[in-house]
Amino acid sequence: MKRLILLYLLILGICPATIAQTIVSGIVDHAQKQGPLKGAIVKTNTGQATTTDADGKYSLTVPATATYIVISHIGFVPDTIAIEQGQQRVTYFTQLQPQQHILKEVEVQGYETNRPLLQTAGAISIIDSDVIQRSDESSLVRAVNTVPGVKMDERAPASYRLSIRGSTLRSPYGIRNVKLYFNGIPLTEANGTTALNLLDAASIGSIEILKGPTASVYGAGTGGTVLLEPKRSKLGAEAGAGISIGSYGLRKYTANVSTGSAKSNVLVQYAHQQYDGYRQQSALDRKVLLVSPEFYVSDKQTITSHIIYSDLYYELPGGITKEQYDAVPRQARGGEFGSVKQNASMNQESINIGLKQDYSFTDNWSNSTAIYTLHRFRYHPFNTDYERNANQEFGLRSSFAYTTTIGSIAAKYTFGGEFQRGFEAARTYDNNSGLVGALRTDDEVTAKAGFVFAQAELELPADFILTTALSLNDTQYKITRLAQSPTINYTKDFEAVLSPRVALLKKLTDKVSAHASISAGFSPPTEEEILTSDGALNEDLQAEKGTNYELGVRGYMLQNKLSFDVVGFNFRLNETIVSRQDASSVAVFRNVGATSQKGIETALNYTIVDAPEDGLSLFKVWGSYTYSHFRFKKYSIFKASEQKEIDLSGNELTGVAPHTATAGIDAATNLGLYFTATINYVDALPLNDENTVYADSYLVVGAKLGYRRTIADKLELNIFAGVDNLTNQKYSLGNDLNAFGGRYYQPAPDRNYFGGLALNYKIK
Incomplete structure (x- = not known):
């Protein structure tokens, strides 16, 4: 019966349509040049088509069954126009945007x-x-x-x-x-x-x-x-080199060789960076070699690997008080355990090797498996001790994916696991003015961390996508104290915890989507929180557990020129871990009950000009804003000076600014000139749990001007110069929270400059 009714209605619609017709006419213009666009194709959903003339005009007679026309042109974004029904003649004026504005599906x-x-x-x-x-x-x-x-x-x-x-x-x-x-x-x-x-x-x-x-x-x-991704080389073979110099002794040298083809992509890059430092005892010397090959063995198999060798030395100036910060911000921590006297610094040499294979067994089944190993040696004279550590670690991650359909619903199932095992020989000594003194502790630490997970994605009707996931996590530390007599063996095993996640996404249009999710988190203490730098064992420390509620919307508007992303969240964390410094500047960790963390995050990006053929080829503005309403819940501390417990419930969460914002512009010309500018604002934030000391708000401006040009299709030249902290703000980037003796501040550099030159030669 339903089919007969539908057929009857269809016949009623077809009969008059065989008689009525509509004349559709209009003009098509270039949206940026504001002139007529010749040769644009105008086509209806019923098959009729024509093209625009030299004046951008068109006229087309269409049947009543035609409901829309599509106007397209090579190099431009197609536009779809609904035809007004019941009219004998309709006229439209259309502007087509250049192809650069097509939404690139990231x-x-x-x-x-x-x-x-x-x-x-x-x-x-x-x-x-x-x-x-x-x-x-x-x-x-x-x-x-x-x-x-x-x-x-x-x-x-x-x-x-x-x-x-x-x-x-x-x-x-x-x-x-x-x-x-x-x-x-x-x-x-x-x-x-x-x-x-x-x-x-x-x-x-x-x-x-x-x-x-x-x-x-x-x-x-x-x-x-x-998730960090290494640079990938372009098609062909290239070699490049660059140099950067800047204020306070900044020097950086880079060299790279790369090759890209249909079968492989290989990048070898070396960087050597040196810096004398804005403050006393803040020099840096880092050498990094990256080898990152990727091989496309077949349509089914890709093998990726990396080798990262790093030789790093940097000095630690230490925190200073407000009085020192106001008087001489470039000074390092002084006193009996001063940073210069103790040569507070980090010497670290490491190599990280990873190998990953992506393989498709069938059109439905695939696997990704990665293995890695890490070796690191660290020498670390700190203000109050001298540490020597050697680490060896290996790990494995593997996940399987299966895609199918359940009726009309597309589904993807992912499951797998990850396991890591690390061994560290950790020794601490007295620090005698930067020299190794008497042995304090001699520990062997074995860390094991692993989890298994499963996830299902379902493409539901009405453009909904449902994701459900679950993981089971386990972490264990074994510490052997060799310097003790008798030897002490200590094990800290955090019980396996289930962490679920449920998320739902709705595609509102082709350019806008909304999403909501509920997820649980489990975070055991790190080894450095269990075994503090003074060698003490923190046996009472428990894992953090929390639940996050989230709602967001993202998308594109105005012919894809404007992108936006807005998210609101409510995160409730239990057994929150905080740290406080003792008299010797050693961080001591404890659980403090709970915190409530609510916030709004927004990001906007508006491309005003994107026309490679014009003089001004690119001009866009962008910005982001974060509101954070973070508070302690059920938190009290014992104040020795008053010999009583102080209730800190309701205080602002230490180290969190209520408001932060960043904005900037990017501009470029087809001659090769480019310019960027960035403004970063951070609101005043509490430096201790008691909320009695705050860091001042600050506004920092940076800019960069450069010239990039390809010479004879072989050599790319890039010359640039810039300034950081243009407003010459005095601010602290990386405050020491709850610091003993009021040493909260780590002053950032004042106004400073940089410049450089990079050359890249296309070998073939």
Whole structure:
């Protein structure tokens, strides 16, 4: 009966359509040049077609069944126009945008979906090579700090800290509670720490930042996950070299050889960076060799690998008080355990080797398996001791993917696991003015971390995509204290924890999507939080556990010129780990109950001009803003001076600025000139849990002007110069939170300049 009714209605619609016709006419213009566009194709959904004349005009007689026309032209974005029904004649004026504005579907690796960003449920930010190159590429800090909800500090050159939607309370130094991968291979070690400083910024091609708990696919963690991809060579063979110089003794030399073909892509890059330092005891000397080959063995098999050798030395000026900061910000920590007197510094030599294979068994089944090994030697005279460590580690990650259809629903199932084992021989000594003194501790530490995971993606009707995932995480530390008599064996095993994630995405249009998710996170303490730098064992420390609720919308508007990404989240963290310094500046860690972390993250990018054939070939403005309402819950400390417990519940979370914003412009001409400018604002933030001391807000401006040109199709020349901290702001980048004696401040450089030259020669 239903089929008969549908047939009847269809006949009713067809009969008058055989009689009625509409004349569709109009003019098609070039959207940028504001002139007629000759030769544009005008075609209806019923098959009638014509082209525009020299004046951009067209006229077409169409049947009543025609509901829309498509106007297209080589090199331009097609436009679809709905035909007004019931009219004998309609006229339209159309402007076609040049092809450069077509939305480039950015495919992301996040959550192992390998989908376009508009089809990925989750707060993901992408940093491409253009963003990294906005500065002198001596550091990743400037690029990472353009991302909303993310903060990267540099307490001293190459002494990085990274936080995603949170404070750096757990990270008085180093990177913790954030999982990093390089080329799909774990960079974060089994002990929970990441030596990001072994990489050179110029060797990184792109960065994906996944915010909030991502434990369902990437293992334990409540902070987030960062996916780093190495640079890839272009087609053909090239060789290049570059030099950069700058204020306070900055020198950087790079050399690279690359080759790209249908069968392989190989990059070999060497970078040597030196810096005398803005402050006392803040010099840097880093050598990095990256070998990154990728082989396309067949349509089914790709093999990728990397070798990273790093020889790193950097000095640690230490925190200073407000009085010292105001008087002489360039000074290092002084006193009995002063940084200069004790030669506080880091000597680190390491090699990281990784190998990964992607293989498709069938059209439905595929696998990605990666293995790696790490060897590192570290000599570290600190203000109060001298540390010597040797690390050996290996790890494995493997995941399988199966795609199928369930009825009319497309589905993808992913499952796999990851295992890491690290061994460290850790010894501490007295520091006698930078020389090794008497042995204090002699420990052997074995760290094991692993998880298994499963994930299902379902493409539901009405353009919904549902993702459900679950992982089981386990972490264990075994510490043998050889210097004790008798020998002490200590084991800390954190119980296996299930971490689920559920996410739903709705495609509102072809250019806009909304997403929501609920995820749980589990973050065990790192080895350095269990075994502190003074050799003490922190046996009572427990893992953090939290739940994150998230809602966001992203998309493109105005012929894809405007992109936007807005996310709101509510993260509830239990057993929050914080640190405080004792009298000897050793960080002591403890669980403090809970925190409530709510925020809004926004990112906008508007391309005003994108016309390679014009004098001004590119002009775009961009910006990001983060609002953070982070508070302690159920937190109290014992104040010795008053001999009583002080309730800190409701206080602002230490180290978190309520408001941060970044904005900038990118411009280029077809003659080769280019210009970038970046403004970064950070609101005042508390430096201690009591909220009695705050760091001042600051506004920092940086700019870069360059000239890039290809000579005789073989040699590319790039000359550039720039300035950082143009406004000459006094600010601290990487405050020491809850520091003993009020030594909170790590002053950043004042106004400083840089310049450089890069040559790239196409061999074939």
